[in-house]
Amino acid sequence: MGTMKEGLEDTQQAIINAARRAGRDPSEVTLVAVGKTKPASMIRELYDLGVRDFGENKVQELTAKYEELPKDIRWHMIGHLQSNKVKYIVDKVAMIHSVDSLRLAQVIEKEAVKKDVDHIDVLLEVNVSGEESKYGMTPAEVEEQIDQFLDLKRVRIRGFMTVAPFAEDPEEVRPYFKRLKQLSVDIQNKTIDNNIDVGLLSMGMSGDFEAAIEEGASFVRVGTRIFGARNYAL
Ligand SMILES: *Cc1c(COP(=O)(O)O)cnc(C)c1O
Numbered sequence: 423m424g425t426m427k428e429g430l431e432d433t434q435q436a437i438i439n440a441a442r443r444a445g446r447d448p449s450e451v452t453l454v455a456v457g458k459t460k461p462a463s464m465i466r467e468l469y470d471l472g473v474r475d476f477g478e479n480k481v482q483e484l485t486a487k488y489e490e491l492p493k494d495i496r497w498h499m500i501g502h503l504q505s506n507k508v509k510y511i512v513d514k515v516a517m518i519h520s521v522d523s524l525r526l527a528q529v530i531e532k533e534a535v536k537k538d539v540d541h542i543d544v545l546l547e548v549n550v551s552g553e554e555s556k557y558g559m560t561p562a563e564v565e566e567q568i569d570q571f572l573d574l575k576r577v578r579i580r581g582f583m584t585v586a587p588f589a590e591d592p593e594e595v596r597p598y599f600k601r602l603k604q605l606s607v608d609i610q611n612k613t614i615d616n617n618i619d620v621g622l623l624s625m626g627m628s629g630d631f632e633a634a635i636e637e638g639a640s641f642v643r644v645g646t647r648i649f650g651a652r653n654y655a656l
Contacts (some may be wrong), residue, residue, distance in 0.1 A: 440636055474496055481507040484515070541578050581624070582622075584602045
């Protein structure tokens with residue numbers, strides 16, 4: 423494992439290459455550096471190298487780092503979010519990637535009103551692989567409930583997120599990325615309202631982000647490849 427700077431530059435170059443292979447403009451892809459379990463000092467190091475988008479999967483860790491680090495960081499909540507914790511982050515995050523029920527979206531709406539947050543960008547988490555251990559709505563649930571999500575005033579549905587199953591070979595999970603893209607296209611086509619854009623896709627992690635970009639990812643969530651392996655025992 424080299425330095426974080428090398429890991430970052432190497433990831434940024436891989437993003438550019440994958441976008442170009444797919445005939446996409448690399449600026450359409452945002453790297454979200456996932457620093458979960460890692461100290462704020464490491465995030466600060468990446469911040470000093472120009473990174474502004476950081477992902478966390480736990481509310482408490484996100485708010486602790488939020489307090490400690492510069493305020494122009496765009497924080498992305500990428501982990502399962504309990505309704506009773508929405509109030510701690512609704513005015514701190516740039517985007518919630520992991521909205522997995524209508525009830526949760528309604529709680530976010532209510533807390534946004536309370537905290538006077540004009541709008542909050544969210545993605546709907548979809549379990550495209552059908553793996554039981556995964557959070558997220560089924561594509562059918564999304565289709566059934568999308569109008570109710572889109573009716574929310576302050577919660578803005580910007581697109582979809584998925585966590586693919588672990589695979590040694592990213593080609594195994596490419597079909598899931600294709601399905602998420604297709605779901606977004608289908609829903610976009612069904613909405614009559616021109617102001618609605620559900621085209622953002624959060625998909626791809628350290629092992630599979632290049633395939634995800636080739637299939638249309640707007641956000642890739644990369645932890646290990648930049649920060650190194652996580653030690654959950656600490
Ligand atoms: C931890 C995590 C990531 C980053 O995973 P790596 O394999 O370390 O890149 C991405 N997305 C979610 C939802 C995560 O929890």
